[in-house]
Amino acid sequence: MPEHTFRVNGEQVTVDVADDVRLLWVLRDILGITGPKYGCGINVCKACTSHVNGKAVRPCSVPVSALEPTDEVTTIEGLPDTVGKELHPMQQAWLDRDVVQCGYCQPGQIMAAVDLVRRVAAEGREITDADLDGIRNICRCGTYHRIREAIREGAEKM
């Protein structure tokens, strides 16, 4: 089987798997990294949101062969290390606001939130209601309001 080499949460990994297997399954089923969750497999629920080279992507829609050896995949498990702390400020904001209900979508929500704050900061502006309305991650428990509060709070500390 073909070998694929890339970086995950700061470590170089090599997996033996067919080219077209999506990154989500490589992470979960082969590497045992279970923070990214399955919710649809077609890039609509966003539960698996992770980062590749610091930008939000949906691993359910990335064939493993699309990754280069230098590509850095960050899952929720690796997020704290990106700031060299026990918790990323967005995770702390999530705790402070007690955002979580069942928790299933929350790793994806947090990774999407960090990406949103970075994008908005790069544009040199504050987060707006329209930005928050644009988040596509589904939360079936409906904790949307606390997600909005936590993103604004986390943004201030990022």
Add this chain to the structure above:
Amino acid sequence: MGRPEGIGRRRFLGYVIAAPTLVAAAELAPGAADAAGEGVPSQDITEILDLNDMMTAAALPTSGLITVEVGTDGTVSFALPRAEVGQGITTSTAMLIAEELSVPVERVRVTLADARPELLFNQLTGGSNTTISTYTPIRVAAAIARQRLLAAAAAELGAKAADLRLKDGVITGGTGSIAIGDVAKKAAAAAHQKVSVELTAREDFTVIGKPHNRVDALAAVTGRKKFAMDLDVPDAKPTMVCRPPTINGKPGSVANLAAVRAMPGVTDVAVISTGVAVRAATFGQCIDAVRALEVAWKPGTAEGKTDESVLRELARAEPPLPPKPPLVQAVEEKFTFYFRSNSALEPNCAVADVRGDRAEIWASLKSPIVAKQTIAAKLGLPQSKVSVHVTEGGGSFGRKLFFDAALEAAEASQKMGKPVKLMWHRADDSRQGRAHPMATSRVRATYAGGKVLGYHQRHTSVSTDLGHGLGEIITAMAAKLPVGDIGFSETFFQLSTTMSYDFGVHTRLLNETDKGFNTGSMRNVYSPDVTCARELVVDKLAAKMGKDPYRFRQDFLRGDRARAVLDKVAEAGEWGRSMPDGMAQGIAFHAEYKSVSAALVELDCRPETVNRPIRDGVAGPRVTKAVFAVDVGLAVNPCGLEAQMMGGIMDGIALALTSSLHLKDGHFLEASWDNYFYTRQWNTPPELKIIVMPDTSDEPGGAGELAVAASVSAVACAYGRATGTMPTSFPINHGTLSFEPKPTVPPVPQSPTDGLDR
């Protein structure tokens, strides 16, 4: 504490269980069951006995078996015989124990108990009943542990137990102090002992009633929280099922078994009752194999049916209204509620390891005992050889009352002779998973001279499957219920819906038809639809009688608690403030689970809002503000209660405006989250205020499902007032199909490959 001798607070009985370390167990939970006999005669059965009384009463004979254990490290352990699916009961349970034992909440370890058949009815999570039924027994067990620890410490510290103080897990007094872990062994019993104990008085609470963040939050935000599919069960490989194109179709012959078995990563392919199961190295390879399978399908249980044909079935099954009396005026309306999906974000899934003589199952299960019994029967194993572990659940909303995936996983594992990690694709979860049944509600209210003389509601529904254990509870309790000889659906209906208004002669009846669908509750069974219909009629009555919707409700609502929540939202939400054309407020009330609630929303139905562009989603009217007041009697954790209300409001918005399943040719068109429009960020109210009312009782009411009914009703009422036309069909956008349906063969869509480009 705080009361003179002789007036004597109630004592509760419990046990100390023989064990190496201190294990305390609760005796029967008193209270709720007695209430059935003491009620003041009333026109409404739910005031004498509601669904929760019945569930609580059914749980009584076995509640004594729950145990609180104090470890030598000072931690307190409790295996909760309920399912945590996001509703926060592990947190509230830890709070109850922390209160009675005076230990920090963080030192209490609440896990989910395996299926315990000896618990009979007391391991069903549903009907928003967990806190109601476990509030007293858990506290009794913890209080007994406290009593034993103090007695053991008294000997160590040379003081009377009454003179010792227990705080933060440390007992102080006499010659010094000692940690509870250090006396946990001495406090243990050599033989079972029956003891009695007093509970902490409400005025002395330091934990109960104070907001507490979730005990599992850190695990959730770091990705460490383990759901069933995250478990590392040796050799349990990804498994998915190729399913039929119509609801409950059955597999016939498979044309290309050998070819699919040879596909990359595939280890096994087996025909099971519900389809063709594929086991592979990754779920991605399962999807490939499922898509490649060529299966001849046999008919299902809803062949050829459509929304329209089911509506005709419902019309035929509708119970008649009583004759309309002469010389009165009447409002009569009929409402339609389409099928809705109760899919959680975690799809149906389970791990199963079935060997020749035993089986082990892991899944989030709200009725694990029935699951265990059913799985044992399916596998041909004695129940004692089937272990069922309850995992943390990624949402439920009624879905996890059933164990469809666990049963399939067991069958697939048995047929393959290997452990499986079986997960439903989202398309399966949408199309073959449980749905809230389609229903109609006809209401007639009569009035004359400023009085409402009668209110009659006839609810007609596709059958709701209650075959998850609640049916057994109702059957077992039926003889004790003052409802006569009616079936359990009708019993459930009567007990879970109530008449909150002083509307004269009142009747409500349920009739069910058509058992061909996979149905279940969805954050309530009947209440959101029944209440929505009622509240719309209330608005119409108010208009006909020339009254303001809020003032009208205030005049006719029964009970101070009810009027208080209504007044609270009217005040906090500035009822009656002027709004632009196309926007309006709506107000509604709902009582259930010994709780009362009211919602006030503001809805923007202006074209520029309704037609705002949303990619792969539905915009529609926007709730711009929601104000919600809730009185659950006694709020154990106001922070968690607020979270449950928030979720219920989002469900209510979805039910009113955007979310439904479309039935065509025997299958649902919706196959994923880009087809099924549950509330998304762009549908949420930018302004949201949830008010937890001061406690009005010594006992907590239910909350998990409570908020949906008032919320859907308030949104519906606001829509009627904003547009000038009362909505009669829900959700309001059901008539417009807002997506391109995905194929049914193959049954699951392929994953995209452009994820790096977006």
